[in-house]
Amino acid sequence: MEGSLILANGEKFTGQWQGKPKDHIGELIYFTGMARFQEFITDPANKGKIVIATFPGVLNSNLDHSKFESDQIQIGGLITQQDASMPIDVKGINVLDLFFEQNIPVLTGMDTRALIKRVKKEGEMPAIISSKHAVNRLSAHMEDIYADSGTEHITLNGNKHIVIINFGYKKSLIQSLCQSGHKVTAVSGRIDISSVHSLKPDGIIFSGGPGNPLEWQKFFPDYKKLAMKYPTMGLGLGHQILALAFGANIEKMPAGHRNFKEAVIHTGSQKVFMSNQNHGYTVNEKDLKQHGFLVTFKNIHDGTVEGLVHEQYLVVTYQFHPEQIHNPLNELIFDHFFKTVNESKGASVYA
Known part of the structure; x- marks a missing residue:
């Protein structure tokens, strides 16, 4: 039919x-x-x-x-x-x-x-x-797409404890963390900050997920407090949310980046990497310096922001995602984050 x-x-x-x-x-x-x-x-x-x-x-x-x-x-x-x-x-x-x-x-x-x-x-x-050739139906509400999962203890043993703020994590992220030998716990994006502290994380990852990052706006003050206290990494939606939590702005893209071979350039080394991306919003580069961020990655094609590092706190964010296959970009992301987690009791480490 x-x-x-x-x-x-x-x-x-x-x-x-x-x-x-x-x-x-x-x-x-x-x-x-x-x-x-x-x-x-x-x-x-x-x-x-x-x-x-x-x-x-x-x-x-x-x-x-x-x-x-x-x-x-x-x-x-x-x-x-x-x-x-x-x-x-x-x-x-x-x-x-x-x-x-x-x-x-x-x-x-x-x-x-x-x-x-x-x-x-x-x-x-x-x-x-x-299936009904319906018209004038777009006034109806879209289905709720925002994750509201409870606390999930994924791996109980490991050298360091990584807590994921879960907006809709991908299995490839869990795979990468488990292979690294870390204890992993996921908690809802609708966090109780005292509950996160009670987990005694050594590092925090803000995961990717669907939708507009401004939907999580009421939690931005708590997200910022967590990022100021623990070594923190944001991926995809988590990258946008952390930028917003520190005062930056986002923009809706006319057509997002949705493929597994999006070229990005590392601003420090000028090396080009192929990245896995799936997003319809981008962080506005204007005033990032004012909010403490430096741009670490940019998109080769349109110049949009693909990575950030905070100058004062142990916060790094990436618009792209780790993959289920090993590649140089995966290693760069995780090697830096795990090094930061391991050394956070001492000197600060930045990309």
Whole structure:
């Protein structure tokens, strides 16, 4: 049967509906990757988003649960040019079967080129994916995408205790921390600061996650207090939240950085790295110095801020994320942070 994608600007696109009838409202974004589709659709930063896949063979992606960034699909809907009536050649789990099992709508046979032109021109916007060709539904509320998890003791033994402020952490972050031999505990972003102190952390990581960082504004004073007391690292959304907590500003990007090979340059060494990014907001570089920050990484393509270090406190932040594979950027991020954690009782260490 047919289904529709209705944009906030009123435009309507029709394709072949795959799955049970339902409606879903979410932010419309696009993914340009030709691979690593499974990591992208299970990334908590994509919770509720409607994703346009630019690669026409995306339904032929092989799926491996060990590569998932969370236990389930996080996106709210998928738009693809691929014709689902054609044979889909995959090993193991069929992508469409996984979407069917989790009741995530898919529209196939879509004009993805036209859709991406709209997003690039008008910016990422709300949209509704509907099996009923519904109109005038964008006034409805989007699903709550903000994490409210409790305390989770992930690894009980280790040399140092790392506490994650959890806005929607990725499994690859946990994997990296566990491999480093650290004790790891995750707590909700809706923190009780005294409870965090009682955990006696040696270091704190503000994780990535979905949505607008200003949604966490009432907690900024507590976030700042924690970052002033403990060696702290922010990743993705956590990078934006920490910048805001110290007084910096953010901007909504017309079309975010959403791929696994985004080029960034380290301002100190002038070395270029390929990074894993998935975000629609960026930290405004203006007045960062006034708030104590120096820029450590910039985006090669548009010059946006990709990394910060605080001049007074042991705080480093990165717009990009560690990956499940070892690479020089992973080593740079974690080697610096773990060195800071280990030496925080003595001299300060900066990137």
